[in-house]
Amino acid sequence: MATKDMGAAEFSKVKVNCGRLMQSLHEVCEFGTGERWGSAPTETGMSRLALSDSDKQARDWFVHTTEQLGCRVTVDSMGNIFAVRPGRSGHNAPATFTGSHLDTQPTGGRYDGILGIHAGVEMLRVLQDLDIQTEYPVGVVNWTNEEGARFPKSMMSSGVWAGDIPEEDAHNLQEVGGGSATVKSELQRIGYLGTVPASHKAMPMAAHFELHIEQGPILEGEQKKIGVVTGVQAYKWFTLDIKGRDAHTGTTPFEARADALLLAARMIVHAQHLAASKGALASTGILNTFPGSTNTVPGHVRFSLDIRAPLDTTVDELEATLRQDFEVLARGEATAYASCPPHQGLPLSVSWQTDTVSPATRFHPNCIAAVRDAAHSVLSPLSSSPTDLVRDITSGAGHDSVYASRHCPTSMIFVSCRDGISHNPLEYCSPEDCSLGAEVLCQAILRYDQLRSTAAV
Amino acid sequence: MATKDMGAAEFSKVKVNCGRLMQSLHEVCEFGTGERWGSAPTETGMSRLALSDSDKQARDWFVHTTEQLGCRVTVDSMGNIFAVRPGRSGHNAPATFTGSHLDTQPTGGRYDGILGIHAGVEMLRVLQDLDIQTEYPVGVVNWTNEEGARFPKSMMSSGVWAGDIPEEDAHNLQEVGGGSATVKSELQRIGYLGTVPASHKAMPMAAHFELHIEQGPILEGEQKKIGVVTGVQAYKWFTLDIKGRDAHTGTTPFEARADALLLAARMIVHAQHLAASKGALASTGILNTFPGSTNTVPGHVRFSLDIRAPLDTTVDELEATLRQDFEVLARGEATAYASCPPHQGLPLSVSWQTDTVSPATRFHPNCIAAVRDAAHSVLSPLSSSPTDLVRDITSGAGHDSVYASRHCPTSMIFVSCRDGISHNPLEYCSPEDCSLGAEVLCQAILRYDQLRSTAAV
Structure with missing residues (x-):
């Protein structure tokens, strides 16, 4: 099946395997529950600080898994990992990406960032399951140190990619808490200091989508299933x-x-x-x-x-x-x-x-439309008025999509998290909501690929 | 010269060697200016945390110096060091002590505690210079961890001596800041875990005097030279x-x-x-x-x-x-x-x-009187109304004298410090005031010895 031929009926066949997604999510979350930093361990939380040993384990899993799924993997000089699945044509064109991050806060949850990466991997699996050929390459990117917890600059490596943070400044950042490790020394230590420059010039993206938990109480309070993110505060x-x-x-x-x-x-x-x-x-x-x-x-x-x-x-x-x-x-x-x-x-x-x-960020109308259309399509089997389950939303938190949006069309998909709690071991998103979000992501990427192939955006 | 024969004329001959006192004070303060803890070094400050390497250096100096001056030195199970100079008679009677502490805050000054110990050592030198024989033994005690900075219990080891802090609790205290050292492990490491029990029963004291900087602005503000400390808040x-x-x-x-x-x-x-x-x-x-x-x-x-x-x-x-x-x-x-x-x-x-x-502490009238009389005697060459340069004062800070006072008559002598600043590298007491305080201490101890020998207190 080629995306350029897909209509509403074909899009409705694009289903995420919820069990597989949750298994992947929870297996890989074992990398990061053992080490703690500044607080007592909990059963459900995560402590996968950027460029720690457990971050390396999660990265190794990501590289191995995406290669198995037919991707070509590139690591740049900030340790950002780009896994790209070839398209039917347009081999030299930039990929349509989905991206997020595998690092967490010192006492973080299992969904912030992590869900976005696993949903991207699940998308690759769905494409393989259904033998879908995208017109252009599609990719999944894991951005280094989104949290800014261990090294105190958030969205650090998408910021370097965007040219907004000098690479040298990022490389020289020292870990908080009095340790002597720097970003560069830790990239070297765990083997993720790539040779490709961290830059939108060396690794351009056609678009960037990101699935994320809302990290706030709005969707849950209004009983919405999907937030179409139009910008970031x-x-x-x-x-x-x-x-x-x-x-x-x-x-x-x-x-x-x-x-x-x-x-x-x-x-x-x-x-x-x-x-x-x-x-x-x-x-x-x-x-x-x-x-x-x-x-x-x-x-x-x-x-x-x-x-x-x-x-x-x-x-x-x-x-x-x-x-x-x-x-x-x-x-x-x-x-x-x-x-x-x-x-x-x-x-x-x-x-x-x-x-x-x-600064405040406004996302791209084409990407916002792709997310909105995908959300309506995904939710239509669940409700006679699927639009009631969707709302536009402004993100309260910064995300790698902020920097991505400076050099390519971008939007995000929010799913609700219990009690709006995030950056906390109690963070929780139901398997159903994880799945819905991943399905919206998958369809949004395919819809954007279709848009690229038909309208040459 | 025997104390029991001393009158006003003899007391007026008891002079402190200011140059020698200041030299001793500043030489030994070299133990503790090199290491820092939580703050940047300064030229004038001290960081001699209890039971650190520099505390060991200062203790070694104290033991060596007091032994050279004819004292018998006892180290108890809390590392308190008692240096006792024999008396003319009453060999088995407890000594009249002066005491204070050699440890400091992490960014402390050169006088808090330290002045009291050095004034005690200067007293031993003056007794030797003038060949004064006290009736009863006199001693100098260095109390362990008065500050409670590294191990978070202030006046820790005088508290154990007094029976108010269980020795086991004190031994097991862990250093602040996440380190694993305990009081006992550090006493062992630096060689100051004595075998004599830390107790007023094993090491009784006939009285306890302490010279200390005021650490507040009152004396300086009122242009008083000596504070006769009547109690502690x-x-x-x-x-x-x-x-x-x-x-x-x-x-x-x-x-x-x-x-x-x-x-x-x-x-x-x-x-x-x-x-x-x-x-x-x-x-x-x-x-x-x-x-x-x-x-x-x-x-x-x-x-x-x-x-x-x-x-x-x-x-x-x-x-x-x-x-x-x-x-x-x-x-x-x-x-x-x-x-x-x-x-x-x-x-x-x-x-x-x-x-x-x-709790609030009231010092003993006999000791208070000894300090007051000594102050008037010391200040009479400086002023036609020496009483105007002396005032009674309540200590705002806790001192080892608080615990000492629970088992023997006690008082303290305050001298002013510049701008009332203490627990700060800027802490300063002029050589003149250090000397005056040491002289009052010396005379107070001799007066109390005289009182013991004549009135059998």
């Missing part, structure tokens, strides 16, 4: 350093203190109140106190700040206000939007470092 | 665990979060406001976030809480109110004493662990 990541003065906790009156932790606490409370008032998000995930002793007032605190909103202007305004307000708080005064009273004490200093700037 | 140390839920920072609306760090921040702000309103202190020196990733809302935060006040009842009331209020804050509500507005989100749990309880 803007976000910025910062590291803040608060400098005060170490002092004895028993002998230093409040008015003689420059307590960096008290100030950080006021900033964290203030940032969240201010963000909420603007329909934005603000979060601190990492905070370290120095010198770190019960009876020493910390003279230095470093913390992360993650701010997000659907519009770039909202993020920019929030950042600007916080920069002003943090100076006010550092002087011990109250801010205009009073989330905390003023405090006694000496003035402190605040410095900001911008780690990541990810 | 009460304090309690706690470790709090806040449990919420790990969640993705980009996809989880505030109302669906259980953000352990946001709650901890509100608690820290609230604790300090509430403490200030009651004339007490509250401080957090250590805070850790788990899992510790920029784009994961922390589901678990652990932090230290140190609360202090001159009266036990104030500390108890503050603790009781905080226990109630933290439950209120954990439900997302505002407290009656509104230091922070309520916040959106899911409820969290709070658990408290009590690490240290140190």
Whole structure:
């Protein structure tokens, strides 16, 4: 069967093998449940940090499996792995890709990123089962260090591919937590430092689709099965350093203190109140106190700040206000939007470092249409009004699709996850929803291939 | 010269050699400026963590020096080192001790604890210089791990000596920061696990004096030279665990979060406001976030809480109110004493662990009188009204003298430190003030010996 000849009847035959998908998902998730980082193990969670031994195991599985399924595998200089299945024609044309990531948070779940890769592999199996010949090559890409957990830059290697993050910066990133490993040293160690440059020029993509759990509560709350992702909200990541003065906790009156932790606490409370008032998000995930002793007032605190909103202007305004307000708080005064009273004490200093700037992203109408059409087709056997089970959605999280979209048409497919929980061992997506998502992905890729072959997009 | 024959004229001859004291202080401070822990090195600071290699160097110096000065040295099972100079009679009677500690905070100064030990050694030198024979033995004791920085229990080994901390608990204490060393393993490693039981029964003391920097701004602010310490304020140390839920920072609306760090921040702000309103202190020196990733809302935060006040009842009331209020804050509500507005989100749990309880301490009138008389004697050549340069003072910090005072008459001598700064590399006490303090110490010990020999206290 050739995609260019497929009509509605043929598309409806494109079915995912749910049991096979779930088996693949859970077998490979064994790579990453053994090692833990900063938290106690759980039965269901994952800790597959980028470029760790368990990441290598999962990569080896990916390379082996896609080669068995007839793909040609390319590893680039960031360890991104591109598995490409040849098309009927257009051998030299770029592939239509689906991609996601195999790495996880230190106490992550089994679906974030992982589902997208396994759904891509399942797609290759379905194509083989049904002996479908795509017109153009199709591929699956595993992007390195999407999470930015071990090496603190999220969507790192799709960012290098897109030319937005210098490869040298990424290679030199050091692991958090005081270790000496860098991205490059770990790529070398696990054997995934490829020779092809990590670049959209060396490895162009005709399109990029990505299946992902929503990681939020919207689809579940509205009882939708599929989210057609039309874009991604803007976000910025910062590291803040608060400098005060170490002092004895028993002998230093409040008015003689420059307590960096008290100030950080006021900033964290203030940032969240201010963000909420603007329909934005603000979060601190990492905070370290120095010198770190019960009876020493910390003279230095470093913390992360993650701010997000659907519009770039909202993020920019929030950042600007916080920069002003943090100076006010550092002087011990109250801010205009009073989330905390003023405090006694000496003035402190605040410095900001911008780690990541990810502007709001709009996905491509052709890809969005392919996902929407695929979702309606997949859901029509389940409901007399399949459109009721589908909604357009903006992603709250960043994904590799953000960088992909800068150099090729892109869209994403969301499926719901229980209670909206993600980055947590309790993360869960039902086998039925995993399967539906994979089926929408498969059909969207085929529909896009058909579009390419008929309309020369 | 025998102490029992000394009058005002003889006491006035008891002079400290300032140059020798400062040389000793600064030479030995070389043991501990090389190694750092959690912070960058500075030129003036110290990092001599308890039972580290540099602590061993300083201990070796102490043993060697006091033996050279005619002392008999005993090391007990907590590594406390007692150096005793024989008296004219009363060979079997307990010594009149001065004591303090050679360990420091991770980014400590050169005077906290250290001055007290070196002043004790200087006292031994002065006794030798002047060929003074005390009636009873006098001694200098170096207490192990007063700071509680590396092994998180302050005044640990005087506490074991006093019978208030079980030796086994102290021996099994693990170092903070994830290392595997225990107090006992480190005592063994550096060769300071003595065979004499750490107990006031095995090593009784007739009295305990301690010279220490004030570590606060009072003496300096009032231009006093000597603080006669009449007691120590009460304090309690706690470790709090806040449990919420790990969640993705980009996809989880505030109302669906259980953000352990946001709650901890509100608690820290609230604790300090509430403490200030009651004339007490509250401080957090250590805070850790788990899992510790920029784009994961922390589901678990652990932090230290140190609360202090001159009266036990104030500390108890503050603790009781905080226990109630933290439950209120954990439900997302505002407290009656509104230091922070309520916040959106899911409820969290709070658990408290009590690490240290140190009730308020009243020192002994005989020792207080010895210090006061010595101070007036030492200062009379400097001022026509030496009493104006002396004041009674309550210690804000805990000291080994707290535990000592439970089994023998005790007092302390404070000298001022610049800007009240302590637990900080900038800690500074002028050579003149170090010397004055050492001279008061020396005279106080001799006066107490005289009191023992004449009044049989």
